[in-house]
Amino acid sequence: xxDSKISLGIFIWFGYRIPIPxxxxxxxxxxxxxxxxxWDDSFLELEKxxxxxxxxxxxxxxxxxxxxxxxxxxxxxxxxxxxDGQTVLExxxxxxxxxxxxxxxxxxxxxxxxxxxxxxxDIGMRRIHSLVKMAxxxxxxxxxxxxxxxxxxxxxxxxxxxPMLGLCYDSGHDYIWNPTPYDLLxxxxxxxxxxxxxxxxxxxxxxxxxGTGKINWxxxxxxxxxxxxxxxxxxxxxSIEIPxxxxxxxxxKLCFESAVNALQVKKVWNE
Numbered sequence: 001x002x003d004s005k006i007s008l009g010i011f012i013w014f015g016y017r018i019p020i021p022x023x024x025x026x027x028x029x030x031x032x033x034x035x036x037x038x039w040d041d042s043f044l045e046l047e048k049x050x051x052x053x054x055x056x057x058x059x060x061x062x063x064x065x066x067x068x069x070x071x072x073x074x075x076x077x078x079x080x081x082x083x084d085g086q087t088v089l090e091x092x093x094x095x096x097x098x099x100x101x102x103x104x105x106x107x108x109x110x111x112x113x114x115x116x117x118x119x120x121x122d123i124g125m126r127r128i129h130s131l132v133k134m135a136x137x138x139x140x141x142x143x144x145x146x147x148x149x150x151x152x153x154x155x156x157x158x159x160x161x162x163p164m165l166g167l168c169y170d171s172g173h174d175y176i177w178n179p180t181p182y183d184l185l186x187x188x189x190x191x192x193x194x195x196x197x198x199x200x201x202x203x204x205x206x207x208x209x210x211g212t213g214k215i216n217w218x219x220x221x222x223x224x225x226x227x228x229x230x231x232x233x234x235x236x237x238x239s240i241e242i243p244x245x246x247x248x249x250x251x252x253k254l255c256f257e258s259a260v261n262a263l264q265v266k267k268v269w270n271e
Contacts (some may be wrong), residue, residue, distance in 0.1 A: 163166050200214060
């Protein structure tokens with residue numbers, strides 16, 4: 001990353017169940033320029049706005065959608081020759097088409113969920129190829145997130161060559177679940193499409209403030225700087241881990257300041 005301008009982003013769900021319009025306003029007022037969207041209507045009853053309506057609200061607030069995370073509860077079915085697996089594929093194909101229509105450039109996708117590792121199967125790889133073909137057709141890049149089973153991520157990225165398939169680097173997942181932390185940034189430096197930045201204390205998937213855990217941020221920053229990545233430094237932190245904070249305003253301020261301190265750079269975002 002060669003651009004000297006630093007911008008910060010954050011996931012639109014950061015732990016407070018407050019109305020989407022207010023949440024987006026607070027995100028912008030606390031210095032963030034971009035957001036990570038959630039492209040699914042699983043929480044429609046609570047959120048009151050569809051994913052498409054939320055995208056419109058995000059842009060109305062003056063925020064840029066860095067990427068959108070696809071749902072992952074059923075993703076393990078993708079690897080099995082079942083009707084459920086075909087349904088998961090068709091849903092993801094529809095998601096990519098929807099992101100293209102809303103001009104959202106990157107889809108973040110898990111390859112597995114939970115502690116058990118699904119098998120790397122021929123049907124699963126054929127479905128991955130189908131998703132990549134759709135990505136190439138509609139112009140939406142797929143960023144595969146590193147989760148528990150790094151070997152699946154490595155297999156897919158090493159087996160499928162496409163400029164539309166790359167890595168979403170999750171710093172906390174990398175530290176807690178990757179047998180060799182930080183190597184993904186070097187290995188896939190030419191395919192780094194998205195960031196999920198949060199710290200980790202070494203035992204659980206913490207999603208805590210940058211600089212409050214054990215991650216070596218100098219190594220992370222160097223890896224990002226040496227990659228093709230040119231987007232915002234995007235946070236995926238969760239206020240559940242800091243119950244003493246009373247307001248979303250306080251928490252967003254903590255998120256922003258922790259990133260600035262960890263980056264150790266002068267504030268250079270837009271005034």
